[in-house]
Amino acid sequence: AQPSAPDPISVPLRDLTWGQLNFLHTTDTHGWLAGHLQEPSYSADWGDYVSFATRMREKAEAQGRDLLVIDTGDRVEGNGLYDSSEPKGIYISEILRQQHIDLLSSGNHELYKKNTSEAEFLNTVPNFRSNYLASNIDIVNPKTNEVVPLAPRFTKFTTKNQGIRIVAFGFLFDFTGNYNNTIVQPVEETVKEDWFQEAIRDTDVDLFVVIGHTPLRTAEYRSIFHEIRAVHQEIPIQFFGGHLHIRDYARYDSRAYGLASGRFMETIGFMSIDGLSTGKSISTTPATPLRFNRRYIDNNLYSFLHHTGLDEESFPTEHGRNVSQLIHESRVALQLDEVHGCAPRDLWVNRARYPDEDSIYTWLETQVLPDLLKDGIRGAQPALAIVNTGAIRFDIFKGPFTQDSTFIVSPFTSGFRYVKDVPYEKAQLIIQVLNKQPQILTQSEQNALTFTLGPLEQLAYSEDVVADSALNSRVVPGQILLSTPEESRTKLIPGYITSDDEGTDGDDTIHSSISFYRVPNCIHSLISVNGSTVPETVDLVYIDFIERYMALAAKFVDLDIDFFQDSEVFMPSKSFTDVILGWIKKNWKC
Numbered sequence: 327a328q329p330s331a332p333d334p335i336s337v338p339l340r341d342l343t344w345g346q347l348n349f350l351h352t353t354d355t356h357g358w359l360a361g362h363l364q365e366p367s368y369s370a371d372w373g374d375y376v377s378f379a380t381r382m383r384e385k386a387e388a389q390g391r392d393l394l395v396i397d398t399g400d401r402v403e404g405n406g407l408y409d410s411s412e413p414k415g416i417y418i419s420e421i422l423r424q425q426h427i428d429l430l431s432s433g434n435h436e437l438y439k440k441n442t443s444e445a446e447f448l449n450t451v452p453n454f455r456s457n458y459l460a461s462n463i464d465i466v467n468p469k470t471n472e473v474v475p476l477a478p479r480f481t482k483f484t485t486k487n488q489g490i491r492i493v494a495f496g497f498l499f500d501f502t503g504n505y506n507n508t509i510v511q512p513v514e515e516t517v518k519e520d521w522f523q524e525a526i527r528d529t530d531v532d533l534f535v536v537i538g539h540t541p542l543r544t545a546e547y548r549s550i551f552h553e554i555r556a557v558h559q560e561i562p563i564q565f566f567g568g569h570l571h572i573r574d575y576a577r578y579d580s581r582a583y584g585l586a587s588g589r590f591m592e593t594i595g596f597m598s599i600d601g602l603s604t605g606k607s608i609s610t611t612p613a614t615p616l617r618f619n620r621r622y623i624d625n626n627l628y629s630f631l632h633h634t635g636l637d638e639e640s641f642p643t644e645h646g647r648n649v650s651q652l653i654h655e656s657r658v659a660l661q662l663d664e665v666h667g668c669a670p671r672d673l674w675v676n677r678a679r680y681p682d683e684d685s686i687y688t689w690l691e692t693q694v695l696p697d698l699l700k701d702g703i704r705g706a707q708p709a710l711a712i713v714n715t716g717a718i719r720f721d722i723f724k725g726p727f728t729q730d731s732t733f734i735v736s737p738f739t740s741g742f743r744y745v746k747d748v749p750y751e752k753a754q755l756i757i758q759v760l761n762k763q764p765q766i767l768t769q770s771e772q773n774a775l776t777f778t779l780g781p782l783e784q785l786a787y788s789e790d791v792v793a794d795s796a797l798n799s800r801v802v803p804g805q806i807l808l809s810t811p812e813e814s815r816t817k818l819i820p821g822y823i824t825s826d827d828e829g830t831d832g833d834d835t836i837h838s839s840i841s842f843y844r845v846p847n848c849i850h851s852l853i854s855v856n857g858s859t860v861p862e863t864v865d866l867v868y869i870d871f872i873e874r875y876m877a878l879a880a881k882f883v884d885l886d887i888d889f890f891q892d893s894e895v896f897m898p899s900k901s902f903t904d905v906i907l908g909w910i911k912k913n914w915k916c
């Protein structure tokens with residue numbers, strides 16, 4: 327383990343059910359390859375995961391089974407290990423490649439910026455060779471200027487031990503926020519392409535594996551499922567998804583399931599399938615019935631030792647230890663433990679109600695954003711700042727706030743822009759539209775909003791539904807699963823209690839519950855120099871990531887401003903991350 331990782335805590339665990347074919351799955355790791363230094367439940371690092379995958383593979387091989395390792399993207403942005411180097415990602419790329427990943431795909435975060443997708447094309451894809459799949463992403467090759475697939479569209483291979491013939495695809499959801507050096511084809515169009523239709527017509531296939539940075543319960547995955555089922559009613563399909571940062575398991579039919587494995591290296595998803603036909607079987611009818619099993623493994627050594635049946639001496643591989651050492655050296659080189667201030671209390675993204683003094687958003691609204699506005703204000707002009715809640719990625723824990731915490735909380739490079747002299751009433755309406763609460767509108771206007779503002783709906787999709795699905799499918803509020811008398815005598819630690827299509831027994835660790843609360847799409851702060859709470863006009867300041875949504879909302883409330891032409895930079899060269907860090911350095915002394 328990395329030297330500073332906290333010890334995992336001993337808790338009751340559910341075992342894994344192994345099958346002919348077994349999978350380990352990560353998604354939305356967002357640079358957290360050092361694990362969680364402040365949360366013992368998720369304290370294993372990428373080196374421990376390398377050891378875990380190796381030991382699990384050895385275990386599988388000893389029984390003639392197969393194990394495949396999957397990652398479904400958003401590997402970048404969200405942790406000092408990725409975001410604090412210049413250029414970003416130079417340390418993490420070497421660490422990531424140390425895991426043997428059999429199938430991987432791109433997330434939306436790999437495509438927001440030109441540099442990021444080019445690094446993906448020039449480094450990550452070659453590092454993982456034909457295992458990287460990009461069924462619906464093209465990129466402008468930076469060397470030739472030609473538009474080419476980011477990676478192979480699909481692959482076919484046969485597993486080593488069982489001889490299972492697999493055709494695999496790698497999709498990204500219908501993402502539209504990418505920089506213009508990449509092209510994301512909507513999934514519903516890709517599945518009509520000749521190459522896809524040919525690939526699914528292969529008859530020497532025992533299993534289709536669809537990996538993707540795509541939520542499981544979406545039109546995108548439904549369309550892939552329907553296309554395959556239109557050709558093969560019997561061949562099993564295994565989906566792996568991500569993007570919503572939740573644990574989830576979906577049943578498409580009795581022979582098709584999907585697994586999503588959380589976020590930020592909190593979860594290693596485990597999946598097994600039994601009863602598959604194989605290229606080696608004489609009859610195409612397998613001896614055992616088809617069975618799928620899922621488990622969400624908490625990313626810590628206690629779980630890893632339990633599931634491998636090893637101890638602290640026998641578990642780590644030399645390779646795994648070296649990777650942990652590499653992570654430690656990278657963190658030292660990046661000075662990630664440098665302390666910038668000390669947080670007086672915990673501030674939560676979703677674990678506190680909003681507004682509330684424990685909410686990170688209330689802190690931003692009442693403390694940080696007003697100071698930003700005061701510093702940048704134009705004379706005595708009142709100003710209103712709007713920030714999307716998705717710009718904040720993680721909680722702040724009481725105690726030292728480090729270089730690492732800075733990027734864990736706010737990894738993005740967005741700064742602020744503003745338009746002058748906006749009628750205050752219109753600015754307020756914009757906030758309501760962004761938060762999908764346009765009380766001023768009639769029902770038919772609200773319906774029109776839903777149908778016309780596609781991209782705005784996507785903003786809502788990313789922020790609102792994430793929180794919503796966290797409530798609906800990640801946590802059963804108030805429910806503590808104590809299934810046996812032994813377990814009920816054990817003191818449980820708080821964590822995920824996942825409710826999915828198979829029930830509430832998917833988590834390996836039996837947790838006590840945590841409540842998650844919904845937050846709005848956007849928060850805002852007003853400062854009015856003469857103290858008036860209802861100014862006539864305001865300078866409307868907004869984080870630049872939401873510019874296109876601001877423009878759409880403005881149109882909707884009949885505000886005649888061209889945000890792309892009429893806006894100016896607010897506080898030049900200050901990103902939101904700089905603003906937060908500057909405030910903490912000034913106000914949170916240790």
Ligand SMILES: O=c1ccn([C@@H]2O[C@H](COP(=O)(O)O)[C@@H](O)[C@H]2O)c(=O)[nH]1
Nearest residue numbers: 400434569714716717738740788789871
């Ligand atoms: O520059 C950026 C990029 C992204 N965001 C926020 O992140 C989500 C998407 O994150 P996932 O990990 O893919 O869920 C996006 O909807 C924005 O809320 C940002 O604020 N700035």
Ligand SMILES: [Zn+2]
Nearest residue numbers: 354400569571
């Ligand atoms: Zn993500």
Ligand SMILES: [Zn+2]
Nearest residue numbers: 400433434569
């Ligand atoms: Zn994503």
